[in-house]
Amino acid sequence: MAHLVLPNSGHNRDPEASKMGMWLFLFTEILLFGGLFIVYFVYRNLNTEAFLNASFELDVTMGTINTIVLLTSSMTIAMSITALQKGNLKLSVNLQWATIFFALVFLVIKYFEWGSKFEHGLFPGMDHYSHLPAGERLFFFLYFFMTGLHALHIIIGGIFIGVVIKKTKQRKVTGERISLLENSGLYWHLVDLIWIYLFPLFYLIN
Amino acid sequence: MKDEKQHIVSFKEHLGTYLGLLLLTALTVVVSVINADLKMITIFTALIIATTKAILVAYYFMHLKFDHKIYRIMVWIVMGLFTSFTLLTVLDYITR
Numbered sequence: 001m002a003h004l005v006l007p008n009s010g011h012n013r014d015p016e017a018s019k020m021g022m023w024l025f026l027f028t029e030i031l032l033f034g035g036l037f038i039v040y041f042v043y044r045n046l047n048t049e050a051f052l053n054a055s056f057e058l059d060v061t062m063g064t065i066n067t068i069v070l071l072t073s074s075m076t077i078a079m080s081i082t083a084l085q086k087g088n089l090k091l092s093v094n095l096q097w098a099t100i101f102f103a104l105v106f107l108v109i110k111y112f113e114w115g116s117k118f119e120h121g122l123f124p125g126m127d128h129y130s131h132l133p134a135g136e137r138l139f140f141f142l143y144f145f146m147t148g149l150h151a152l153h154i155i156i157g158g159i160f161i162g163v164v165i166k167k168t169k170q171r172k173v174t175g176e177r178i179s180l181l182e183n184s185g186l187y188w189h190l191v192d193l194i195w196i197y198l199f200p201l202f203y204l205i206n
Numbered sequence: 207m208k209d210e211k212q213h214i215v216s217f218k219e220h221l222g223t224y225l226g227l228l229l230l231t232a233l234t235v236v237v238s239v240i241n242a243d244l245k246m247i248t249i250f251t252a253l254i255i256a257t258t259k260a261i262l263v264a265y266y267f268m269h270l271k272f273d274h275k276i277y278r279i280m281v282w283i284v285m286g287l288f289t290s291f292t293l294l295t296v297l298d299y300i301t302r
Binding site for chain 2: 023030075199204
């Protein structure tokens, strides 16, 4: 009886539990954005005309390009999981890099988009913004808040994938221990899912 | 469950999903341009297309289709709850 053996002292892994935890976290993210979407629906319903007029200020072409960029990045991260499961470490790392590349492209396009809104003084607190009708001010406030929060998620997701690249190269993430890559993928797809709803609701009010 | 071999989604399946998503994106843009007069129809078609895209991403990219069904059940419960709360709130405002 001299030895006290702790039942879980080893390096135990539980892929199901780690995936379950990630999904539970994603649900809290859905509720975070979901609350904002409810705010959007209510105010759009109360200010139909204003939301319509304000949405003409948004660039549909840039929005569409960004949608395609995000969908492509979603595919590359999903493929990087397939590649690692098939044992192709190099391809997996390259596809993860590709995802980060597309994340940067998305952010650069977003930068130019926001930049042109700043030039027109449409950011909350700016001159032109303060003179808009209340409904249009609401539209731009929600636009900046929701796309801004989404862009923050892109940055976090990109850093997350960066960490996974490092661990994949160190062979701490492998075909058999793929949870971390899978979870970063799940997070990335969630970011894509949110954009799937943001895009038609802000850019495509016609 | 533990003995089940992990399902590997092939590159082809991912590419197919991607093409489907691109097609739906094109569709939603086109519909919003054509249906310029029908406001309610545009927002509903836009939401239906977006939800179709979301299901594609969740089932294929996020592996929901191939994972244990507890994840599917969880996702549908959460989305169902969220949708009903949204509908209740919006209906309240529409009928005032």
